[in-house]
Amino acid sequence: xxxxxxxxxxxxxxxxxxxxxxxxxxxxxxxxxxxxxxxxxxxxxxxxxxxxxxxxxxxxxxxxxxxxxxxxxxxxxxxxxxxxxxxxxxxxxxxxxxxxxxxxxxxxxxxxxxxxxxxxxxxxxxxxxxxxxxxxxxxxxxxxxxxxxxxxxxxxxxxxxxxxxxxxxxxxxxxxxxxxxxxxxxxxxxxxxxxxxxxxxxxxxxxxxxxxxxxxxxxxxxxxxxxxxxxxxxxxxxxxxxxxxxxxxxxxxxxxxxxxxx
Amino acid sequence: xxxxxxxxxxxxxxxxxxxxxxxxxxxxxxxxxxxxxxxxxxxxxxxxxxxxxxxxxxxxxxxxxxxxxxxxxxxxxxxxxxxxxxxxxxxxxxxxxxxxxxxxxxxxxxxxxxxxxxxxxxxxxxxxxxxxxxxxxxxxxxxxxxxxxxxxxxxxxxxxxxxxxxxxxxxxxxxxxxxxxxxxxxxxxxxxxxxxxxxxxxxxxxxxxxxxxxxxxxxxxxxxxxxxxxxxxxxxxxxxxxxxxxxxxxxxxxxxxxxxxxxxxxxxxxxxxxxxxxxx
Ligand SMILES: Nc1ncnc2c1ncn2[C@@H]1O[C@H](COP(=O)(O)OP(=O)(O)O)[C@@H](O)[C@H]1O
Ligand SMILES: [Mg+2]
Numbered sequence: 001x002x003x004x005x006x007x008x009x010x011x012x013x014x015x016x017x018x019x020x021x022x023x024x025x026x027x028x029x030x031x032x033x034x035x036x037x038x039x040x041x042x043x044x045x046x047x048x049x050x051x052x053x054x055x056x057x058x059x060x061x062x063x064x065x066x067x068x069x070x071x072x073x074x075x076x077x078x079x080x081x082x083x084x085x086x087x088x089x090x091x092x093x094x095x096x097x098x099x100x101x102x103x104x105x106x107x108x109x110x111x112x113x114x115x116x117x118x119x120x121x122x123x124x125x126x127x128x129x130x131x132x133x134x135x136x137x138x139x140x141x142x143x144x145x146x147x148x149x150x151x152x153x154x155x156x157x158x159x160x161x162x163x164x165x166x167x168x169x170x171x172x173x174x175x176x177x178x179x180x181x182x183x184x185x186x187x188x189x190x191x192x193x194x195x196x197x198x199x200x201x202x203x204x205x206x207x208x209x210x211x212x213x214x215x216x217x218x219x220x221x222x223x224x225x226x227x228x229x230x231x232x233x234x235x236x237x238x239x240x241x242x243x244x245x246x247x248x249x250x251x252x253x254x255x256x257x258x259x260x261x262x
Numbered sequence: 263x264x265x266x267x268x269x270x271x272x273x274x275x276x277x278x279x280x281x282x283x284x285x286x287x288x289x290x291x292x293x294x295x296x297x298x299x300x301x302x303x304x305x306x307x308x309x310x311x312x313x314x315x316x317x318x319x320x321x322x323x324x325x326x327x328x329x330x331x332x333x334x335x336x337x338x339x340x341x342x343x344x345x346x347x348x349x350x351x352x353x354x355x356x357x358x359x360x361x362x363x364x365x366x367x368x369x370x371x372x373x374x375x376x377x378x379x380x381x382x383x384x385x386x387x388x389x390x391x392x393x394x395x396x397x398x399x400x401x402x403x404x405x406x407x408x409x410x411x412x413x414x415x416x417x418x419x420x421x422x423x424x425x426x427x428x429x430x431x432x433x434x435x436x437x438x439x440x441x442x443x444x445x446x447x448x449x450x451x452x453x454x455x456x457x458x459x460x461x462x463x464x465x466x467x468x469x470x471x472x473x474x475x476x477x478x479x480x481x482x483x484x485x486x487x488x489x490x491x492x493x494x495x496x497x498x499x500x501x502x503x504x505x506x507x508x509x510x511x512x513x514x515x516x517x518x519x520x521x522x523x524x525x526x527x528x529x530x531x532x533x534x535x536x537x538x539x540x541x542x
Contacts (some may be wrong), residue, residue, distance in 0.1 A: 157334055158364035160352060162429065163381045172377060176368040253368045255411040 001220065017226040018043050041223040049227035059231060066235070069125050069197035073132025074190055078182070081140025085178065088141075090149035106138045110196070114203045123205055132196025139189045140182055147181030148174050183250050186243050194236055209235065264316075278346025279307040280355075280433050280465030281331050286340035288326050300326045302491040304338070306484060310432075311463040316474035317528065318486030319535025324469040325361055327486075328435050331467060332358050344433070357431030359422050359439045363467075365410040371421045372397060372406030377428040396424040400454065416447040420454070427458060434459075440475070448472075449514045452479055452508040462504060473528060477520055478508045485528055488535035496527050 024035035032122045037045075053059035088095035110131055117127040151173055159173050182189075201210025209232050216224025287301065288301045288465050301323040308314045318324050329335035330342060333353040342349040344356075365374050376393035380386060390528055397406055400420040410418055419439055439455075440448040452475060459466060470476050476483045477500055485496035 151365070154360050154362040154364045155366060157332075158358070158360055159366075161332060161334070161356070161358040162378050162425070168381055172366065172369075176366070180368065252434070253409040253411070255369075 030120065037222075038220075039222060041226050045223040046226045046230065049223050050230055053227065053231070059212070062208050062212050063231070063235060066194070066201065066210070067117065069128040069200070069208065070132060070190075070193040070239075072125070072129045073196050074136055074193040077133040077136025078140045078189065081137045081142075082144050082178070082182065084137075085141045085144025086148065086174070088172075089145050089178075095145075100137075102141075105134075110134050111199065111203070114200055117200070118204050119195050120171065128197045128200030128208070128210075129235035130203065131200040132193045135196045136189045139185050143181040143185045144178040147178035150181075151177045169202060180251060180254065183247055186247055187240060190239060190243050191236065194232075194239065198232065269310050277310070278343070280310045280312070280345060281467060282307040282343045282346075283330065283337075284341045284343070285473070286327070286330055286337040286342065288323065288330060288337050299491045300489055301330075301486075302493055304492075304494050305340075306494060308433075308465045310465050310468055313459065313466040313468065313480045314482045314484060315468045315470060315480035316484045316486060317470060317473050317476045317524075318472060318492065319488045319528075319532045322486045322492040322531075322535060323487045324471075324486060328358070328437050328467060328469055331433075332356055332435055334358075335392065353433070355431060356425035356433040357429055359419075359426050359434070359436045361437040361439075361441065363410070363418065363426070365418060365421055367410050370407050370409055371402060371413065374410070374421055375424045375428055378425055382429075387470050392428060393424070396428045397421070397457070400424045412428070416443050416451060417486075419443065419451060422434065423455070423458070430462075432464060434464045434468075436466065436468045438470055439468075442469070448475065449508045455479065456504075456506060456508070473521060473524060474512060475508075477502075477517055477524070478506065479513050483520075483524060485524060488531045495531070496524065498524055 007076070020255055021035065021040070022043050023034060025037045025040050027033070113134060114127070114131055117130040121127040121130055156169075156173065164172060197208065198210035198213075202207035202214045203210075205211045209228060213225055213228035213232070216228060218223075266535055280304070283306045286301065286304050287299065289297045289299045292298050299408075304323075304327060306314075306316075316327065326335065328348055328512050330337050331353065333351055333356075334350050344353055345491050366377070369377065372390060372393045375396050376386070376389040379389035379392060384392075394403075394406060400423055402417060402424070405413065405417065410421070413421065422439070440451045443451065456479060466480075468476070468479060473483075481500055483496075483498045483500060485493055485498075486492050487495045498520060500520060502511060502514060
């Protein structure tokens, strides 16, 4: 399918969805509106709100805060995940000892941690960063661990026959393999960094996109809630596009799905 | 006892073989706790500069034997000596071309070849220049910047060959290096290998399941029986002059006679091997 055609179809989905929303909220069917504006707002109101935020400039501060929190969560979570992942993969005893605890903590719904982090770290950005870290860390950790464990035994034997010592194995074999696994989960971990930030803000803060949505909900301002969600969605799409660009650079050595299909 | 000392004396007198396996037995512990004896009592010597091919049915233990010679696998009985010295760990004198894909997928062709020198501390620029020379030698000039997945199977094997040979190992271990390639490519690769080898005759231990390829390339052909407990059951000298051309040598009378002789013996083993692996 050509790129233009794909873009057209993607746009068509948005147009149809907005049209249904518009008709449902403005055209009465047998005297009742299928989507009462009080609960669903209207496309026009939501668009007007988004424009107003950007024109007045009030939204920038919140976007900036959420971005900072997500980035900090991503960087700290990734560093921790890589370090611990490497450590566990190279020391099977350590991995075996900690295995049940890792599973336990990972199984914990992170939302229950939010109040604790707020208690420990206050209502500023660090409690949100901490929440994001708990999400990002595990994704990166599991991928790095797997990436080291799953190095092909033939490649390892080859590396050793070529004379690599432990340090060189690390640098030329384990590290690239672990990174490739980590990068292949980049979308997920970046996404979770944003989720951590927004959920943290939603549960208690004074700034950020989560805070904006929570404030609007508090006064039944549905247009505000929807506008907040749209800004968040656009924000995530922009970040995801950046991640895709970074990924393309970093994983040039990997066969593309399209190539292997031929 | 007497026999042992006699053998010891013989070894001391003759120039030490590049690779010598003495009565090696290799067993694997299976998941269910049982042991599987893959190779039993295999003795084999490869003289310096000699090209020896090992032929045997699939699954008989050819790769296992090569891993023992490489020091990647310790035999549970018998010994391995490299140039007369018992092998303590990895075989530092050997280059190993693996049966499976062994290139580093995250390195380009030229990086894959250069790494062999960089490991020993060669300056990167120098290693790269030498790697470029080697790529040219294996017919891949201009392919240096490609990653392994952008190369064909035959091209990947060429990179593998360059990666091993750039280190100039005294011994070359090759495990069905041309196995997955098509007939024409195999021939071209065979001639390339002979070409490179004739420049500085290393000791070569070349594993294949293709008897024609074995005879065409080597000075000696060693036959293994089907497993379990595979043994070495035959050892033929190939009296065909060099330099050889893989395609032409097959038309020679000496080639055909030797092929018939060896095949007589190998046929039964291949059938046995098929019966055990279910034809696969
Ligand atoms: N790590 C292992 N554990 C158990 N069995 C093995 C292992 N490696 C090889 N074998 C068995 O040893 C036999 C010889 O294997 P291999 O040397 O790879 O044969 P081939 O001659 O095809 O190279 C086969 O039957 C195989 O199943
Ligand atoms: Mg094999």
